[in-house]
Amino acid sequence: MKRLLVAGAQGGIGAACVNAARAAGAQVFEADRDTYDVTVSAGADAAVARAAEALNGLDCIVHAVGMSGRRLGDGPVDECSDEAWHEVHRVDLDSVFYLLRAGLRQLSGSGGSIVVIGSALASTLDEDFLTAAYASAKGALVPLVRSAAFTGAPKGVRVNIVAAGLVDTPMAARAMTDPAIQDRMPRLMPLGARACSPDEIADTALWLLSDASSRTTGAVVPVDGGWHLR
Numbered sequence: 001m002k003r004l005l006v007a008g009a010q011g012g013i014g015a016a017c018v019n020a021a022r023a024a025g026a027q028v029f030e031a032d033r034d035t036y037d038v039t040v041s042a043g044a045d046a047a048v049a050r051a052a053e054a055l056n057g058l059d060c061i062v063h064a065v066g067m068s069g070r071r072l073g074d075g076p077v078d079e080c081s082d083e084a085w086h087e088v089h090r091v092d093l094d095s096v097f098y099l100l101r102a103g104l105r106q107l108s109g110s111g112g113s114i115v116v117i118g119s120a121l122a123s124t125l126d127e128d129f130l131t132a133a134y135a136s137a138k139g140a141l142v143p144l145v146r147s148a149a150f151t152g153a154p155k156g157v158r159v160n161i162v163a164a165g166l167v168d169t170p171m172a173a174r175a176m177t178d179p180a181i182q183d184r185m186p187r188l189m190p191l192g193a194r195a196c197s198p199d200e201i202a203d204t205a206l207w208l209l210s211d212a213s214s215r216t217t218g219a220v221v222p223v224d225g226g227w228h229l230r
Contacts, residue, residue: 002026002027002059002060003026003027003029003051003055003056003057003058003059003060004021004026004027004028004029004058004059004060004061004062004209005028005029005031005047005048005051005055005058005060005061005062005103006018006021006028006029006030006031006061006062006064007031007032007036007038007044007047007061007062007063007064007065007095007099008031008032008062008063008064008065008066008117009028009030009031009032009064010030010032010034011032011064011065011066011169011171012167012168012169012170012171012198013064013117013164013167013169013198013201013202014032014062014064014065015198016197016198016199016201016202017062017064017201017202017205017206018030019202020199020202020203020205020206021202021206021209024206026060027055029050029051029054029055031047031050031051033065035047036050038063038065038095038098038099039065039090039091039094039095039098040098041098041101043098044095044098044099044101044102045098045102047099047102048061048099048102048103048105048106049102049106052106057110058106058107058110058112059107059110059112059113060112060113060114060115060209061099061103061107061112061113061114061115062114062115062116062117062205062209063095063096063099063100063114063115063116063117064117065091065092065095065096065099066091066092066117066171067087067088067091067092067171068088068131068134068171068172068174069084069085069087069088069131069133069134070084070131070174072084072087072088074088074131074132074133074134075130075131075132076130076132077132080131080132080133084133085132085133087133088133088134088137089133089136089137092134092137092138093137093140093141093144096116096141096144096145097144099114100114100116100144100145100148100159103157104148104151104152104155104157107152107155107156107157108152108155108156108157109155110156111155111156111157112156112157112158113157113158113159113160113208113209113210113213114148114152114157114158114159114160115159115160115161115162115205115208115209116141116145116159116160116161116162117161117162117164117201117205118138118141118142118145118161118162118163118164118220119134119135119138119163119164119165120163120164120165120166120222120224120227120228121134121135121138122135122138122139122141122142122163122220123139123142123163123228124227124228124230126188126230128175128178128180128181128184129175141161142161142220145159145160145161145218145220146218149217149218150218152217153217153218158208158213158214158216158217159217159218160208160213160216160217160218160219160220160221161219161220161221162201162204162205162208162221162223163220163221163222163223163224163228164196164201164223164224165188165189165195165196165222165223165224165225165227165228166188166189166195166196166224166225166227167195167196167197167198167201168195168196168197168198169198172195175195176195187230188225188227188230189224189225189226189227190225190226190229191225191226192225193225194225195225196223196224196225200223201223204221204223208221
């Protein structure tokens with residue numbers, strides 16, 4: 001890992017990826033909605049092109065863009081609002097497609113690694129986390145990333161997902177401050193009975209970007225304290 005683009009660089013997980021990569025000696029190009037809006041095709045294309053120009057090439061990409069739609073009405077299927085459904089899919093799914101497409105076009109020929117930050121909610125259900133828009137958007141990342149990995153493999157491009165559990169970031173403030181959810185942590189995340197830190201997600205992302213994972217592609221790597229075992 002030498003030259004890295006981080007989309008969503010100002011978020012909790014994105015910022016942790018930026019800091020960890022720089023500490024490991026990487027050159028990092030930061031993109032966020034204030035600079036490059038990857039939820040639209042042109043923004044994703046521009047972010048990749050500008051990163052490659054600024055860094056004199058590109059080796060790796062992290063997609064750490066995401067949102068919770070609860071304030072817009074995300075919830076169980078029979079309660080989820082139209083606004084939440086469309087906005088969450090635009091931010092959490094469309095942006096991945098656009099960045100993967102631009103990333104594959106850039107890295108094909110030179111090779112590289114792309115990591116998408118996903119969620120344990122893509123494959124698990126829980127009464128406190130019934131979010132139809134968010135869960136379906138994160139769930140759709142799995143076939144999308146596998147398809148990108150299949151396309152990229154002959155060209156030397158690896159694509160993987162880090163499936164995060166509850167992470168102590170501002171986006172998770174509701175769960176982090178809800179006493180009832182905190183009391184359930186030993187059952188939700190039995191490995192340590194606590195939320196993950198952004199640094200723990202970043203450490204796994206960096207492993208997937210590095211040569212240490214050179215034979216890994218199309219994988220969903222859980223970093224969720226055991227949530228997926230439920």
